[in-house]
Amino acid sequence: MNIFSEFWATYGSVVQFALINMLLGISIYFTLYTGLLSLANAGFMGIGAYVSAALTIHAGTPFPVSLLVGALSAALIGWLLGLPVLRLRDVYLAIATLGFGEIVRITAVNFDKFSGLTLLGGAQGLDGIPKLTTPVSLLFVLFILCIFLVQLHRSRAGRALAAIRRDESVAATMGIDVYQYKLLAFVLGAFVAGLAGGFSAHLTRFVGPNDFSFSAAVNILAFAVLGGTLHWSGALVGAAILTILPEALRFMKEYRGIVNGVILVLVIIYLPHGLVNPKWIRGIFRRKEAR
Amino acid sequence: MTMLTLNRVTRYFGGLAAVNDVSFEAEANQITGLIGPNGAGKTTLLNLISGLDQPASGEIRFMDRAIQKLPPHKINQLGIARTYQNIRLFAEMSALDNIIVGMHTQGKAGLLSAALSLPGYRAEEKRLREQALQLAERLGLGSFCNTPADALSYGDQRRVEIARALAAHPKLLLLDEPTAGMNAAETARLGELILSLRDEGLAALVIEHDMSFIAQVCDHVVVLNFGEVIARGTVDAVKSDPTVVAAYLGEEEAADA
Structure with missing residues (x-):
């Protein structure tokens, strides 16, 4: 066995979890970038996971179809949810979206059989999902998303989102339909969270209602807070670190949770904008140009 | 041609009428000055016109369309753009x-x-x-x-x-104290720019404290005090209006002057 396959045998699943978490980081980045504090992403992930897993198991659809339908379902629910809740702001929006996450979880707990068919598995969850997620498929989707983000930020829609985050009323007096653009960011976030849910279900081979609880919502938020929301790569960095750190700290046994928390708190105190600051990135490019 | 018409526009903050029964017109191809002491309700009026705030009563018409209930982005799309005091x-x-x-x-x-x-x-x-x-x-x-x-x-x-x-590409530009923080040379250049834009067909409503700037660019001036229009007309006419002088300097000094 060469070094790579040895490494992969031990850490392969961690890497794939990190990639899925990067998707979740991007999903919350869409809303945070627009200045929306939404905690619905765990719920959207749950919808994507359940819908795609149920399709694969009961309807036998190919993996890409299950994945896409799961993500589109999350986006559709996101649109329906966004219509009323995006009238809210700040902490009120956070609470409303947190409530939505609980609705998804409780629905999953109580929705076990539908006309005699074990559809979602209720409180016990849905198991026996075929393992169809591959590192290549994850990397492919992540790559496409990164290109999309780069293009988005250069575009008219991306500028509108950035303007809304900085000053909503000024954006509105410049002809930007603030509500519609918030809805767009919300639905994009829901779609990507749904994708992550589908990948996760087909990686762990299990979907349970408790995977999408309050703590999952907060974890997703932590990816973006740690990495920063001024640049999309922040969400990727944050997700990677918060996935790998607990594994890297495994030698600390029962103290690793504490150390993990301390590191997070230190970053928030000393780097309030997160680990990735676009000014530094621009600085690096400028230095290169000067040479 | 009248571009913007305010008809008995009123806006209360608590019990205070920040804008009280204000009516005036801004003509196309003209620069209209909006002057008055601090707290006269000038910026509130601009917020009402640009849709950031809604009047309690009254009507705002832009190019023969009532806009007082439209959201800001719709008003911008109709052709009104603005700047901010801060x-x-x-x-x-x-x-x-x-x-x-x-x-x-x-x-x-x-x-x-x-x-x-x-x-x-x-x-x-x-x-x-x-x-x-x-x-x-x-x-x-x-x-x-x-x-x-x-x-x-x-x-x-x-x-x-x-x-x-x-x-x-607005048809009407709302400027809230555009020269604040500018030096004399910058102010003069800005005045020239606004006049050249007017010659190209732009109308503007300008809030300004710098009276020489107002005299330089404005075709018509509306004076507000405590939320009410106290005078309107050409710059020279308004300057010598006793109510305006009293509003700026106080009653006694006005009597002395």
Whole structure:
């Protein structure tokens, strides 16, 4: 066995979890970038996971179809949810979206059989999902998303989102339909969270209602807070670190949770904008140009 | 031709009438000055016209359309753009990007064509960028295009804001104290710019404390005090109006003068 396959045998699943978490980081980045504090992403992930897993198991659809339908379902629910809740702001929006996450979880707990068919598995969850997620498929989707983000930020829609985050009323007096653009960011976030849910279900081979609880919502938020929301790569960095750190700290046994928390708190105190600051990135490019 | 008509517009804050039964018109192809002591309700009026705030009663008509219930983005799309008294630029964005954001209504490329970088999208971006550069040049911002807005001097920030408002190709420009923080030379240049824009067909409503600037650019002046219109007319007529003098200097001094 060469070094790579040895490494992969031990850490392969961690890497794939990190990639899925990067998707979740991007999903919350869409809303945070627009200045929306939404905690619905765990719920959207749950919808994507359940819908795609149920399709694969009961309807036998190919993996890409299950994945896409799961993500589109999350986006559709996101649109329906966004219509009323995006009238809210700040902490009120956070609470409303947190409530939505609980609705998804409780629905999953109580929705076990539908006309005699074990559809979602209720409180016990849905198991026996075929393992169809591959590192290549994850990397492919992540790559496409990164290109999309780069293009988005250069575009008219991306500028509108950035303007809304900085000053909503000024954006509105410049002809930007603030509500519609918030809805767009919300639905994009829901779609990507749904994708992550589908990948996760087909990686762990299990979907349970408790995977999408309050703590999952907060974890997703932590990816973006740690990495920063001024640049999309922040969400990727944050997700990677918060996935790998607990594994890297495994030698600390029962103290690793504490150390993990301390590191997070230190970053928030000393780097309030997160680990990735676009000014530094621009600085690096400028230095290169000067040479 | 009348471009903007305010008809008995009233706005209360608590029990205080910040704008009380205000009526006036702003003509097309004219610069209308809006003056008055601090707290007279000038900025409130601008907020009402631009849709950031709604009047309790009264009607605001723009080009024969009632706009007092429209949201701000609709009002901008109809052709009203504004600047702010306390500069409200997108701080970390470059001066040019601020102007390009102001061109939102000038483009129509959707998310999909941007994501796929279709030729239509690329052509539109190129066109917007060129227009933004021209506008920046015209306002004397050519050398600051790539500077973040918050690194610019106060006067330059004001000009970026004006450029950002002009980027929407408005028919009516609302300026809230455009010369505040500018030196005499900058103020004079801004006056010339506003006059040249008027000659190209733009109308403007200008809040300003600098009376020489008002005299330089305004065709017509409306004087507000405690939320009410106390005088209107040409600059010279208004300046010698005893109620206006009293509002600015107080009753006794006015009597002495």
